[in-house]
Amino acid sequence: MSIYRAHILLPIDEGTIQSGAIEIKKELEKRIEEENLKEEIKILETGTIGVIGKGVMIVVYPDKVTYYNVTKTNLNNIIQEHIIKGRIAEEVEHSYEGHKPVEKEYKNVGLTREQQRIVLDKCWKIDPESIDDVLAYGGYRGVEKIFSESISPEAVIEEIKNSGLRGRGGAGFPTGLKWSFTRAAKGEEKFMICNADEGEPGTFKDRLIMEGDPHKLIEAMIIAGYAVGANKGYIYIRGEYELSIKRIQKAIDQALEYNLLGKNILETNFSFYLEIKKGAGAYVCGEETALIDSLEGKRGYPRIKPPFPANKGLWQKPTCVNNVETLANIPEIIYKGSNWFKKFGTEKSTGTKVFTILGHVEYPGLIEVEMGTPLREIIFSYGGGIKGGKRFKAALVGGSAGVFLPERLLDVKMDFESLDESKAVLGSGAILVMDEDTDIVDMLFSILKFFAHESCGQCSVCRIGTHQLLNLIYGIRRGQAQEKDIDQMVKIAETMFDMSLCPLGQSLIMPVKSAVENFRQDFLNKIQNKNN
Amino acid sequence: MKLEDLRKIREKTEKDMHLRDGKARIKIVVGMGTSGIAAGARETLKAFLEEIEKRDLSDVIVSQSGERGLSSHEPIVTVQEQGKLDIVYGNVTAENARRIISEHIVNGNPVSEFVLEVKE
Numbered sequence: 001m002s003i004y005r006a007h008i009l010l011p012i013d014e015g016t017i018q019s020g021a022i023e024i025k026k027e028l029e030k031r032i033e034e035e036n037l038k039e040e041i042k043i044l045e046t047g048t049i050g051v052i053g054k055g056v057m058i059v060v061y062p063d064k065v066t067y068y069n070v071t072k073t074n075l076n077n078i079i080q081e082h083i084i085k086g087r088i089a090e091e092v093e094h095s096y097e098g099h100k101p102v103e104k105e106y107k108n109v110g111l112t113r114e115q116q117r118i119v120l121d122k123c124w125k126i127d128p129e130s131i132d133d134v135l136a137y138g139g140y141r142g143v144e145k146i147f148s149e150s151i152s153p154e155a156v157i158e159e160i161k162n163s164g165l166r167g168r169g170g171a172g173f174p175t176g177l178k179w180s181f182t183r184a185a186k187g188e189e190k191f192m193i194c195n196a197d198e199g200e201p202g203t204f205k206d207r208l209i210m211e212g213d214p215h216k217l218i219e220a221m222i223i224a225g226y227a228v229g230a231n232k233g234y235i236y237i238r239g240e241y242e243l244s245i246k247r248i249q250k251a252i253d254q255a256l257e258y259n260l261l262g263k264n265i266l267e268t269n270f271s272f273y274l275e276i277k278k279g280a281g282a283y284v285c286g287e288e289t290a291l292i293d294s295l296e297g298k299r300g301y302p303r304i305k306p307p308f309p310a311n312k313g314l315w316q317k318p319t320c321v322n323n324v325e326t327l328a329n330i331p332e333i334i335y336k337g338s339n340w341f342k343k344f345g346t347e348k349s350t351g352t353k354v355f356t357i358l359g360h361v362e363y364p365g366l367i368e369v370e371m372g373t374p375l376r377e378i379i380f381s382y383g384g385g386i387k388g389g390k391r392f393k394a395a396l397v398g399g400s401a402g403v404f405l406p407e408r409l410l411d412v413k414m415d416f417e418s419l420d421e422s423k424a425v426l427g428s429g430a431i432l433v434m435d436e437d438t439d440i441v442d443m444l445f446s447i448l449k450f451f452a453h454e455s456c457g458q459c460s461v462c463r464i465g466t467h468q469l470l471n472l473i474y475g476i477r478r479g480q481a482q483e484k485d486i487d488q489m490v491k492i493a494e495t496m497f498d499m500s501l502c503p504l505g506q507s508l509i510m511p512v513k514s515a516v517e518n519f520r521q522d523f524l525n526k527i528q529n530k531n532n
Numbered sequence: 533m534k535l536e537d538l539r540k541i542r543e544k545t546e547k548d549m550h551l552r553d554g555k556a557r558i559k560i561v562v563g564m565g566t567s568g569i570a571a572g573a574r575e576t577l578k579a580f581l582e583e584i585e586k587r588d589l590s591d592v593i594v595s596q597s598g599e600r601g602l603s604s605h606e607p608i609v610t611v612q613e614q615g616k617l618d619i620v621y622g623n624v625t626a627e628n629a630r631r632i633i634s635e636h637i638v639n640g641n642p643v644s645e646f647v648l649e650v651k652e
Contacts, residue, residue, distance in 0.1 A: 015642050017650060018616055124563055124600040124610065136545035140538065148535050204566075211565045212598015243566050258541075259533040267534050354601075366601030 004042040006083065009059040011046050019055040027072050028058075031079050041083060054093075068093040116344060117368045118352050119205075119328040123212030128247050131254040134215040140260060142331035143222050147268050156227040156334065157183060163338035164350035165330075169195060169286075169323030170399070170427045170503075172349075172416045178320060181310035182228040185318035192225040192233040193314065193321045195291055199238060199283040200399040200428040201450065205354040206324035208366060210237070210244035213328075214251035218274065220327035222260065223334055225272045228320045233272065236291055238279040249276055283454035287502050288321040289313075290456070301458045302502035325354055325429075345371030349415035353429055357383040360390065360435040371415040375405065378414065379433055390435040394519065398427025400447050401507035404440060406518040425510065440519040441526050445473050447511050455504060462505030465496040469512065479529040486523045490516050557591040558637055562624075563608040565599025571606035572625060579626035580609075583633040592637060605648055611636060622648040 010016075010025055025043070032041055046059075055069040058078070065088055067078055074092045081089035088094065127133045134140070146156065161176030182190060194217065198206040210217060221233045237245050252274050255261040263271045277295050279285055285294045289303035292314050313319025329351060333341045345351050349371040355378055356366045362384030369378065379385070379395065386392050394404045397414075403424040405412065412422045419426055434443065452466040472489050475481035493512040496505045516523065562568070562577045580594050602608055605622030609632070612618050619642050621632060628646055636642045 013644065015644060018613070018619070018640065018642055120601065123598040124561070124608075126597060127595050128598050129596075132541065132545040135538070135542040144535060144538060207566060208599055208601060212600075241566075243569070258538070260538075266538065363602070363604050365603040365605075368601070 005040040006063075007042050007044055007061040008083075009044050009046050009061065011057055011059070016056050021056045024056045024058075024070055024072065024075060027075060028079075031076070032083075035079065035084065037083065063088075064096060066095050068095075115368050116352050116370050118332055118341075118344070119209060119325055119354060120212070120368050121332075122216070123208060126213065128212055128214055129250055131215060131251070131258060134213075138335075139213075139215045140219050140331075142334035143219055143260065143266075145335055146223065146226065147266055147270075153183065153227045153229060156223065159338050160227070160330070160333060163333045163341040164348070165326065165333065165341070166349065166416065167323055168325035168329075168353065168429070170425070172426065175322065175326055178310065178322070179224065179228050181308070182230075182318050182320040185311045187318045189232075189317050190228055190230040191314045191317060191319040192221060192228055192230040193288075193291070193295070193319060194221055194233070194235040194324060194327055195286065195288060195321050196235055196237040196241070196244070196324045197279045197286045197291060198241070198324070198428075199279075199281075199286045200430060202358045202430040202432055203356050203399060203428040205356060205366060205429060207241055207244055208354075209324055209328050210241065210248055214244075214247045215255070216328050216331060217248065217324060218251050218255050218261070220330040221274060222265065222272055223330050224320065224322065224327060226270055228318075230320070231271050231273065233274045234277050234295060234314075235274065236277045236279055236285075236295060239281060245276060245278065252276070282456070283450075284456045284502070284504050287504065290502070291321065292319065301456055302504075304501065346413070346415045346417070348417050353414065353426065355414070355429045355431055357431050357433065359395075359433040360387045360438070361385065361433045362387055372413045372418065374410075375412050375414055375431070376410045378431060379410070383431075383433065386433065386435050388435075390437065392433070393436045393438055394434045394440060396432040396434070396443070396511070397430075398425040398510075399430045400450055401503075401510055402427050402430070402432075403510045404443075404514040404518055423510075423514070439526075440515050440522040441473065441477060444511060444515045445470075445477060448473055448508075451504070451508055459499075459501040459505065461496055461499040462501070465492055465500075465505060466508070468492050469508070476523055476526050479527060481527050483524065483527060486516055486520065486527075556593045557614060558593075559612040560592065560594045560637075561597050561610040561612065562594065563599045563606065563610075564596040567603045568599050568606045568608060573607040575626040576607045576609065576624050576629045579629040580633065583630050587633070587638065589633075589637065602648065608648070611642075617650050619647060620649040620651065621646040 012021055028043060032038055057066055057068050058070055059066045060082055078089045078092055081087055122137055126137050157176055157179045160179060165175045166172040167175055196206050196210060225233050235248060252261060259266060261272055261274055265272060282300050284290045285300040287302045288309055290300040292309060294300035295314060309319040309321055311318055342350050351371060352368050353371050354366060354368045358364050361379060367382050392407055394406055396402050397405055405424060409422055412418055416426055448470045452470045455462045455466045457463040469489055469492055472485050476485060490513050493509040497509040500506045560580055562573055564573050584592050607624045609621045609624045610618055623646060631643055
């Protein structure tokens with residue numbers, strides 16, 4: 001290792017970059033090379049030195065002289081005078097005290113860390129209310145490709161199948177396969193539905209897509225409608241999403257004006273119409289058959305399956321229902337090809353996933369990362385760790401009907417298969433982080449209250465079961481329970497899993513069982529009145 | 533409309549954007565999703581427009597976008613300057629917006645304390 005005579009520190013922060021620090025660095029390296037000083041002088045990039053408004057700065061050590069407002073012209077002066085002759089370049093503004101670099105890293109901590117964005121790539125770049133802006137940023141390239149290369153609907157489905165895309169609404173059913181069922185179903189009239197009911201507490205990924213890039217959803221619906229053979233599509237948006245509804249409606253109007261929707265799209269033989277249906281805030285309407293009932297104007301009750309919506313859906317006609325995030329992947333897959341998409345994620349869970357990080361973390365918010373990113377990385381690198389430096393206790397993964405994951409399962413990879421192995425689910429991608437002060441019993445109580453309220457009441461197992469569970473946990477919280485009541489809760493949830501009609505009742509087993517298995521002590525404390 | 537017309541619009545807008553960028557030195561993009569608006573993005577946007585009008589900055593344009601998921605840092609504003617890296621600011625209240633105009637847009641010194649990210 002060679003010993004350097006002097007070090008030149010070049011602070012790189014947003015201020016100096018704006019003033020041209022990168023060019024100065026290149027120039028500096030070039031000049032040092034020219035003067036044959038490479039063996040003697042070392043150039044170091046540092047963080048900010050806490051001085052702003054002084055342009056590009058360089059600090060020369062060991063003399064501890066800081067030069068301000070360095071330009072290519074006076075840089076030469078500094079090199080000639082200070083570096084070569086060893087005296088201070090008086091003509092350039094400077095100070096003697098020297099500055100210690102301040103540690104500041106905004107690129108590696110928190111939500112600004114590098115992410116792989118496919119679904120949300122344009123969300124903060126474009127003006128969502130301008131179709132021209134969207135076109136200039138590459139919107140509708142998927143539709144353009146299909147019609148200019150005359151790709152058949154079968155080939156579109158084949159491409160989606162090959163991409164390995166799976167439903168992002170929770171169940172993870174292969175999207176291409178779902179499309180092929182609707183395509184193969186007998187019937188003249190078919191429907192395409194987008195499920196934008198996003199009722200899962202703590203999830204807001206679909207809202208971001210609809211607000212930030214509504215045309216992406218319109219484009220995906222056109223492609224999906226073309227593939228399954230539907231001429232009419234519905235976007236079922238929850239009523240509370242006023243801004244989403246406004247922007248989607250505006251996007252539909254603009255697309256109609258540009259003939260991207262309507263009769264004979266872009267003068268082809270394919271016609272497609274889109275309509276928005278506002279949801280009225282029932283959690284159960286996120287289930288696809290209840291959603292279809294609600295669309296028909298009825299009370300949202302889940303239907304008995306089979307027949308599946310692919311054969312008998314809306315108005316008993318073949319129907320395909322997809323989640324917003326699933327659809328948002330479609331245009332890029334069509335435009336860039338399924339092999340491009342397969343490069344992201346794991347072998348069986350391809351692509352990316354949007355996660356909402358909530359609860360006791362430094363930076364609550366939303367990220368899109370590749371499938372298979374470890375939970376620890378999501379919570380600690382993106383979320384910034386536990387708020388206030390406290391200890392991690394549990395994470396509720398997958399929405400309210402998700403699984404309480406204890407610390408020992410923090411390294412689980414977030415994809416369909418790995419989570420399945422840990423008896424957890426990806427669900428809607430909500431990650432609710434709880435610190436050491438959180439009581440799991442209280443947490444489970446609020447979940448059970450929510451489900452008792454949202455149970456539609458159609459099947460008795462769910463209607464009665466949710467209230468039985470609520471009664472038991474009431475007792476436990478008051479300390480008026482016995483230890484066997486804890487196990488009774490799991491038994492009830494198991495019965496509900498076996499007998500309920502729809503996922504609302506079936507999925508309660510996950511939070512109940514995981515809470516009891518992993519945090520039994522919390523329940524015992526309540527019963528023994530230790531915590532009250 | 534035909535496929536070719538769509539391509540023409542795409543190309544024309546791309547060109548227009550360059551032209552627009554050519555005239556405008558700086559583009560300020562305010563994140564206007566639900567989280568942004570709830571955190572006060574409308575006031576931020578208004579402050580930018582007021583300040584631009586007051587100072588008669590003819591080479592600055594203001595635009596809107598959706599949100600990007602950094603909910604805890606809303607309202608979020610991106611300053612795009614030709615030939616320079618984009619600077620993303622967080623927690624831009626109306627007051628901070630005025631500081632960004634005076635320190636960054638007018639004097640060219642980004643306000644370090646609000647910067648979340650510098651990117652290409």
